[in-house]
Amino acid sequence: xxxxxxxxxxxxxxxxxxxxxxxxxxxxxxxxxxxxxxxxxxxxxxxxxxxxxxxxxxxxxxxxxxxxxxxxxxxxxxxxxxxxxxxxxxxxxxxxxxxxxxxxxxxxxxxxxxxxxxxxxxxxxxxxxxxxxxxxxxxxxxxxxxxxxxxxxxxxxxxxxxxxxxxxxxxxxxxxxxxxxxxxxxxxxxxxxxxxxxxxxxxxxxxxxxxxxxxxxxxxxxxxxxxxxxxxxxxxxxxxxxxxxxxxxxxxxxxxxxxxxxxxxxxxxxxxxxxxxxxxxxxxxxxxxxxxxxxxxxxxxxxxxxxxxxxxxxxxxxxxxxxxxxxxxxxxxxxxxxxxxxxxxxxxxxxxxxxxxxxxxxxxxxxxxxxxxxxxxxxxxxxxxxxxxxxxxxxxxxxxxxxxxxxxxxxxxxxxxxxxxxxxxxxxxxxxxxxxxxxxxxxxxxxxxxxxxxxxxxxxxxxxxxxxxxxxxxxxxxxxxxxxxxxxxxxxxxxxxxxxxxxxxxxxxxxxxxxxxxxxxxxxxxxxxxxxxxxxxxxx
Ligand code: KIV
Ligand code: ZN
Numbered sequence: 312x313x314x315x316x317x318x319x320x321x322x323x324x325x326x327x328x329x330x331x332x333x334x335x336x337x338x339x340x341x342x343x344x345x346x347x348x349x350x351x352x353x354x355x356x357x358x359x360x361x362x363x364x365x366x367x368x369x370x371x372x373x374x375x376x377x378x379x380x381x382x383x384x385x386x387x388x389x390x391x392x393x394x395x396x397x398x399x400x401x402x403x404x405x406x407x408x409x410x411x412x413x414x415x416x417x418x419x420x421x422x423x424x425x426x427x428x429x430x431x432x433x434x435x436x437x438x439x440x441x442x443x444x445x446x447x448x449x450x451x452x453x454x455x456x457x458x459x460x461x462x463x464x465x466x467x468x469x470x471x472x473x474x475x476x477x478x479x480x481x482x483x484x485x486x487x488x489x490x491x492x493x494x495x496x497x498x499x500x501x502x503x504x505x506x507x508x509x510x511x512x513x514x515x516x517x518x519x520x521x522x523x524x525x526x527x528x529x530x531x532x533x534x535x536x537x538x539x540x541x542x543x544x545x546x547x548x549x550x551x552x553x554x555x556x557x558x559x560x561x562x563x564x565x566x567x568x569x570x571x572x573x574x575x576x577x578x579x580x581x582x583x584x585x586x587x588x589x590x591x592x593x594x595x596x597x598x599x600x601x602x603x604x605x606x607x608x609x610x611x612x613x614x615x616x617x618x619x620x621x622x623x624x625x626x627x628x629x630x631x632x633x634x635x636x637x638x639x640x641x642x643x644x645x646x647x648x649x650x651x652x653x654x655x656x657x658x659x660x661x662x663x664x665x666x667x668x669x670x671x672x673x674x675x676x677x678x679x680x681x682x683x684x685x686x687x688x689x690x691x692x693x694x695x696x697x698x699x700x701x702x703x704x705x706x707x708x709x710x711x712x713x714x715x716x717x718x719x720x721x722x723x724x725x726x727x728x729x730x731x732x733x734x735x736x737x738x739x740x741x742x743x744x745x746x747x748x749x750x751x752x753x754x755x756x757x758x759x760x761x762x763x764x765x766x767x768x769x770x771x772x773x774x775x776x777x778x779x780x781x782x783x784x785x786x787x788x789x790x791x792x793x794x795x796x797x798x799x800x801x802x803x804x805x806x807x808x809x810x811x812x813x814x815x816x817x818x819x820x821x822x823x824x825x826x827x828x829x830x831x832x833x834x835x836x837x838x839x840x841x842x843x844x845x846x847x848x849x850x851x
Pocket of ligand 2: 511
């Protein structure tokens with residue numbers, strides 16, 4: 312008999328709101344649905360070095376839409392012109408998920424969010440204001456009464472644009488529950504339809520956080536008019552556990568990110584929350600509508616675009632998540648898979664037969680495999696470019712795996728967008744007892760330049776040669792190489808982190824030759840770090 316944990320407390324109210332069928336964020340006429348709100352493009356992008364271009368955000372948003380995420384938080388439009396345009400582009404591209412934008416509890420923020428979202432099929436405005444004593448006193452310098460007044464005014468202002476409004480009392484995890492009850496009751500009366508309880512600084516622990524959600528739903532008289540949501544940070548490694556405790560106590564929306572990306576230690580990982588709820592249906596009285604077979608595609612896409620590698624032992628999406636090393640485990644799994652596996656790898660998108668294509672594969676087979684991986688190109692030209700690169704790779708490497716294809720696609724995207732500096736060629740001499748030397752040819756703004764430099768190793772020589780041409784002045788904070796697949800003919804994927812004037816960017820490159828991969832990563836990073844400064848975000 313499987314262990315059954317505590318059932319949902321009898322007294323817990325489950326809140327639902329009837330909504331138009333087109334708005335996926337509020338189709339919770341039944342308490343069995345767990346709404347998945349993905350904030351990879353907003354909170355995830357707040358990780359230092361994880362900034363994404365508009366086109367990258369659209370690619371991720373489409374993958375999230377394909378996975379059937381209910382709400383996609385696309386950005387914070389007031390933060391920068393770049394953020395505004397990215398939210399606008401996501402709003403135009405997405406039809407099956409609700410697109411959301413963040414706004415402080417200020418009219419100008421809300422107006423900007425509404426402007427960016429106006430072409431979306433369905434949209435939500437998410438406004439927030441801090442409620443913890445320390446934030447109200449030190450950051451806002453406002454009295455609690457003023458905070459309530461401003462939150463109510465913000466929600467009323469947002470209602471000019473939509474009736475799909477989310478309010479977050481920032482730092483709720485350290486706020487007084489009595490004050491939370493007061494402000495949340497007031498914003499529901501003003502028209503908020505989702506109340507998101509953030510543990511902004513990752514201070515909560517599961518039992519206590521779950522009890523807080525239950526208490527709020529119990530005590531707030533009009534709580535049945537809103538959906539309760541949670542947004543947890545991972546400073547103590549408890550973000551997913553806290554979110555799940557909240558769901559057990561009645562929350563019906565979870566805010567999360569792919570691979571747990573996010574400010575500082577990150578947010579609840581979407582794949583962890585979704586798979587925990589799906590796997591433990593004996594405990595949870597709800598489920599998401601996600602197509603979990605898309606999880607790996609989303610994970611690789613986000614990792615590729617941001618340059619944040621996934622640790623091998625990461626749950627669900629790490630390379631070892633379904634690998635069995637010990638003989639006893641292998642023996643057990645061969646006899647009956649359930650002996651050591653609680654989920655099926657293929658249910659989260661790990662393919663069974665990972666060898667997909669070779670040098671004789673044609674364009675149609677390539678296109679079909681891309682489609683299976685959920686990769687759609689905007690234009691035939693982009694597909695052709697990637698196909699040419701696939702053929703080049705297949706000449707060097709006989710077996711092309713899904714991971715290779717994902718890396719090719721990321722590489723094509725990087726090359727297409729970062730036009731200022733391009734790698735034309737690289738020649739490196741490295742021999743025992745000699746100082747390595749690199750000669751590089753780059754195109755900068757369409758003009759070819761070449762340089763030769765020596766260094767302590769081939770990568771160092773290459774970076775010195777690149778720097779002597781581009782003069783980025785950036786400091787290299789991190790350099791890492793991962794093999795994309797196994798074997799000595801595998802592609803190496805290099806990630807660099809560059810810092811200039813307080814701005815941090817990640818660059819990435821993949822190639823079967825790791826020195827060339829290193830050059831591509833550095834060039835990619837330089838293109839980002841030397842971008843127009845008007846795209847900088849305002850600090851909020
Ligand atoms: O962590 C936080 O409090 C947030 C809010 C804006 C929801 O990201
Ligand atoms: Zn957050």
